[in-house]
Amino acid sequence: MGEPVITAEEVFFSYDGVPVIENASFSVAEREFLAIIGPNGSGKSTLVKLMLGLLRPDSGKIRIFGKAPQKISHCFGYVPQDVAINRSFPISVIDVVLMGRLRHRGSSRIRDRDRKAAAASLEQMGMAGYENRKIDDLSGGQRERVFIARALTTDPDILILDEPTASVDTGGQAELYSLLQELNRTKTIIIVSHDLMVMSSSVTAVACVNRQVYYHDQGEITQDMLDMGYQCPVELIAHGQPHRILKTHEDES
Amino acid sequence: MIEALQFEFMRNALFAGLFASLICGVIGTFVVVNRLVFLTGGIAHAAYGGIGTALFFGIPYIFGTLGFSLGAALIMTAVTMRTPERSDTFIGVLWAVGMAIGIILIDLSPGYNVDLMSYLFGSILAVPAGDVWWMTAMGAVTLAVTIYFYRDMIAISYDVEFARLRGVPVNLLYFLFMALVAVSIVFIIRVVGLILVIALLSIPPYIAEKYAKSLGAMMVIAVILSAVFNITGLWVAYMLDLTSGASIILVAAAGFFISLAIDLLISRRRKRAVARSRTENAPACGCGL
16 A cells, blocks of 8 residues: 545535534555445435535635645545436436547547546456446346446545445446455555445445544454444444444454 | 518518528427526526616617626526526526616606517518628527537537536536527527527427437427518518517427327327237237237
8 A cells, every 4th residue: 555545634515504524634655445434314425525526615724735636636436326327318328438538648539549548447347248238228237337337437545425225236336346456456445334244344334424524444443343332323323234344354354 | 471571571581580490490409408498588587687778878788788698607507517406596586677677768768768578579571781781690690609619519418427427628618509599599588589599499309309310300390490480470470460579489389289299199109009909919818918
């Protein structure tokens, strides 16, 4: 693990006066596989959008490679939550993936090499041959793969996936995780999930979010596990899931 | 219909209808996929304020309507971006205010009163050749902008956050497209009336969306459908001696309801097919699980 790619310093954010993120400070190391967990409405997606620069903090600082997120947003490959939005929109698989090449090296045109890059990402995600299918005709898991292919087409340093397993069955989830593990060799990966069952051994750090952000990296897991019990919000403790996850984690390693 | 084309007014009406179809099919696709039909209706109605203003101050009609529709488009788009969840109320208010201003200013203007009906339903049979040229130019501009920004338009309409991350100037392009909508509306209202504009902007793209595999295909299908509605409507109006604008709208509406009926039939047939295959394959107890 090298220098931090993402640093947050005392970040606060609120929607209409309601605090969503409070005093978040953490740093994400290079090629980390970070899982952001927390109950629904805990601010996970907000935290991701702050990192992406889609939202600006009320106060505090977020830096990506030492720069403001808006200046460096092309470094991100983003897979949004709920890829089922806009279902009736007439768009083919290849057109979705080609979005990832928009403004690639400043150009608004799509060239042959962009099409090749898009086809390669689809192939990597096991979706070759689906180029001209309408996105609406695919299953949830297939759509998820197309959206990951779109994110990969941007050639990102950091891959951020917001609830990627929501529409994928268990078998598909295992496949997805082995694929992410593969990608993790060259990229920092951040994955948001409230479904803690899906965490795999590839996760190297966990950020527990409930307005505040508790960052645990794997090296100190045993100690952190205890800490987490006190720091994590009641909802999570009630589920008992974070502990189970981390235990599974420990067993495997 | 063919012999009718020897009249210049009939040829102009046909060309006006076809160019309106081109503009409406392309712009309407953007409007429908972004769910901006209500906003577009608001712009069209608010433009009525421009007619009153032009009459009252004695300025050319086109400057009045352009000013009002562009102004309304700008404000409505800004509000929609800021507070999307309550923008419909705001649009409704501006819609009414624009029309009220128009009517009051016409009241206050000396001399004759503008006929509201011709503004609502247009007078496609009275289109002068000069207006057809204007619409040709507008059609060319619309096509050029759409082709140049095609990929950006897809990204903004489909996934605006992703577009923003890719560095697409989302707000700027959004205002550009809405300005294009506003200007198109002004030119088309002049010939076909604002109710026909809203019908042509929404009905053909709505039908096209179900059969298109891409935004471009949706535009092409919408343009063709819109042209068919226009020609058929004109023909009906000519044969039965009816108001042309209203005839075109009713033809388009018939197309709309026929497409809904076809959808219903297809989904019923699919359901029946699924049910049949279930009963054939199901075990004796009938629980098809």
